[in-house]
Amino acid sequence: MLFEQIPVGGDRNLAYIIADEKSKEAAIVDPSFSPEKVLARANELKLKIKFLINTHSHFDHINGNECILTNSKATLAHAKPAENALLLQDGSELKLGELVLKIIATPGHTQDSICILVENKLITGDTLFIGDVGLTRSIENARLEFASLKKILLLKDATEIYPAHDYGSVPFATLAHEKLHNSCIIDVLKNDFQSFLRDK
Numbered sequence: 001m002l003f004e005q006i007p008v009g010g011d012r013n014l015a016y017i018i019a020d021e022k023s024k025e026a027a028i029v030d031p032s033f034s035p036e037k038v039l040a041r042a043n044e045l046k047l048k049i050k051f052l053i054n055t056h057s058h059f060d061h062i063n064g065n066e067c068i069l070t071n072s073k074a075t076l077a078h079a080k081p082a083e084n085a086l087l088l089q090d091g092s093e094l095k096l097g098e099l100v101l102k103i104i105a106t107p108g109h110t111q112d113s114i115c116i117l118v119e120n121k122l123i124t125g126d127t128l129f130i131g132d133v134g135l136t137r138s139i140e141n142a143r144l145e146f147a148s149l150k151k152i153l154l155l156k157d158a159t160e161i162y163p164a165h166d167y168g169s170v171p172f173a174t175l176a177h178e179k180l181h182n183s184c185i186i187d188v189l190k191n192d193f194q195s196f197l198r199d200k
Ligand SMILES: [Fe+2]
Pocket: 056, 058, 109, 126
């Protein structure tokens, strides 16, 4: 697998390129503020861009879509019903050659937030950051996010967390690291929603 994390400006936004090395089929995730940079890298690697995936529909994640869609044959894929887009749901799978991307629905930060699991790497969008979790605007959404994070905690400790913003002390870390150092994740582990609300 080829997997690259690319800083794309904005609010320390991070985009991703995932590709199957044999078939060269690739997906781009949240190119946001620098789609040209992400596209140039994909072209440099001679990749065939099959999917453009958004982790959720906030402006600072979808604002680079148009550039990718007009300059490649990518199909847009996300969890918000839309014309000409592939609707992703919990359990959806996208194939890049032999590589399988598994979609985990993680509502909370937004209703259409998803995480993307590929091998031991989890792209978490704005659901989980290194050392923090995504903003929620109501108790109901915080509860949804709490439940979504519980789902993420079922993954292996060695799973590497790749967020959509570089807000942490490092740009990515293992789930084991977050279980030790992310106070919100520690609250989820303890099933302590009130502390979770305080620590967010
Ligand atoms: Fe967001």
